[in-house]
Amino acid sequence: MPERFLGIDTSNYRTSAAVYDADSGEWCNRGSLLTVPEGAIGLRQSDALFQHTVHLHEKIEALPQGEVRAVGVSTRPRAVEGSYMPCFLAGKSVAHSAAHLLSVPLFEVSHQQGHIAAAALSAGRLDLLDSRFLAWHLSGGTSELLYVECGADGLPDCTCIGGTTDLAAGQLLDRAGALLELPFPSGAALDELALTAEPQKGFRPRVTDCRFSLSGMQNQVENKFKTEKPEDMARFALETVANAVIKATEQAKERYDVPVLCAGGVMASRVIRARMEKRFGSGVSFAEPTLSGDNAVGVAVLAARLYRKTGADGQ
Incomplete structure (x- = not known):
């Protein structure tokens, strides 16, 4: 069978x-x-x-x-x-x-x-499920940095050690997409639009003990919508999320010298992925967009x- x-x-x-x-x-x-x-x-x-x-x-x-x-x-x-x-x-x-x-x-x-x-x-890293690693679950409703180890039952045993304290990354991106009249969920369309803009620094949220707030970013995104081109606003939103994620990952890796796995729809962003790969190289793995x-x-x-x-x- x-x-x-x-x-x-x-x-x-x-x-x-x-x-x-x-x-x-x-x-x-x-x-x-x-x-x-x-x-x-x-x-x-x-x-x-x-x-x-x-x-x-x-x-x-x-x-x-x-x-x-x-x-x-x-x-x-x-x-x-x-x-x-x-x-x-x-x-x-x-x-x-x-x-x-x-x-x-x-x-x-x-x-x-x-x-x-x-x-x-x-x-191609199913081996991680039998070891210890850090995992980002970044989606429409969740923005959590997890410390993961194999539980006694064989399932991933996840402990949240960081992430957002308020607005999820996907919520910020969906609200940006709504301003631009993009389909919901907006992550893929926003990413496509952002790739037509020149790279920019974005905002750097304060990250303390792997945790950060994104609620204030909504006002900044709305202000960008009033004054800048749509593609620049989209790039700003994604670069801001990337800045927070990278800083939180850096802080976590000071405590846990383990690989990083990225999951969730927001992590399909090519903008965020490129930034993470540039910073962490082979130490970070991503799901392909379909998964x-x-x-x-x-x-x-x-x-x-x-x-x-x-x-x-x-x-």
Whole structure:
């Protein structure tokens, strides 16, 4: 029987299902962004849950057919007490039903753990999941610098050691994109626009003990919108995020001499990636854009790890 695993992720931004072959390392992901009304910069949880419920079966039906060893699903944003979002209920319900009918184990993980696993797979660094490393989870709702080690259960054990104290990086970029009437989420379009501008220094937020604030940057971005070309405003926003991320990473590496893995949709930015690679060289690894944003591939990878560790004992 092939070493194939089904992963399901119903996040705040995307409906996603994936199959991962643990023998070959090949994967297939089927996902789509949730529909956000024009001009809006997010969805109510009830609307996200409804869209997942309507479309999840389409993503699963679009996957290659064949037997699977186990089912993995993200059931909460982070693997910490009290972490909860209703949108994950859609995936959890389908995953439990599928595992029962297929008579295979079910493994529950967090959305954040899935991001980290997807980034490790994409970067060719699955070995990191068995060691210690720093990881950035930079997305629309999360801007966390994590110290990660392999937990007793085989899953990434993440401790937040830094990141934003208020506005997430993705929120800042989405608000910049809204001013420019770019589609939501705006990261990819904003990055494309920024690449047409000349490099600039951006603002350097104060970073203390790996933590920084981005809320004040919104006013500066809005002022740029009034006085400068769109591409310069976009570049300013991304360079500002890069400045904060680099400084926080420098501070973290003074305490932890370990590799850095970058996950989350914001880390797909070519502006930010180029800055990070210039500063940290081979010490930093990135997910490719297709696995930077929300996806179920990492969830399937973790299901494979848990299956091989526990055999048929799922949840």
